[in-house]
Amino acid sequence: MRRRSLLLAALSALLLAIAPAQAHHGWTGGETIELTGTITAARLGNPHGELTLDVEGExxxxxxGQPWRNARAGLEDGDLAEGVEIRVSGEHAGERLMKAEQLWIGDAHYVLYPGRI
Known part of the structure; x- marks a missing residue:
């Protein structure tokens, strides 16, 4: 019986440790929004890329996405760089934070997460 309790305690601890990572990397079910702005900073890499977007002064x-996901969507080096104007649609994930699902550069449309739209 003691062995079973220890096993359940260890399993519970593991699940609690994993939960914050899932919440950070997954979608939370927030509303879908769309923004248009100019990229002022870009950090592309793992675990995902981040853009700073100037949207009407905010x-x-x-x-x-991760580099492989961006490439699969058709994005090339330099597409997500400072000075590029983009329109982006995705989940509003916090105060002035968005998880992009699709974006447009000019007339070109890129779908980062096909299962989400």
Whole structure:
């Protein structure tokens, strides 16, 4: 019986440790919003890229995909760079924070998370 209790305690601790990571990387079911602005900073890499987007004088953080996901969507080096104007649609994930699902650069449309739209 003691062994079973220890096993359940260890399993519970593991699940509690994983929960914050899932919440950070998953979608929370927030509303879908759309922003248009100019990229003022870009950090592309793992675990996901982040853009700082100037939207009418407000700075928004826009999380984009991992490098492989961006490439799969058709984005190339330099597409998400300072000075580029984009329109982006995705989940409003916090105060001036968005998780991008799709974006447009000019007339080009890129779908980062096909299962989300």
């Amino acid at each position: 700075q928004w953080t826009v999380e984009v």
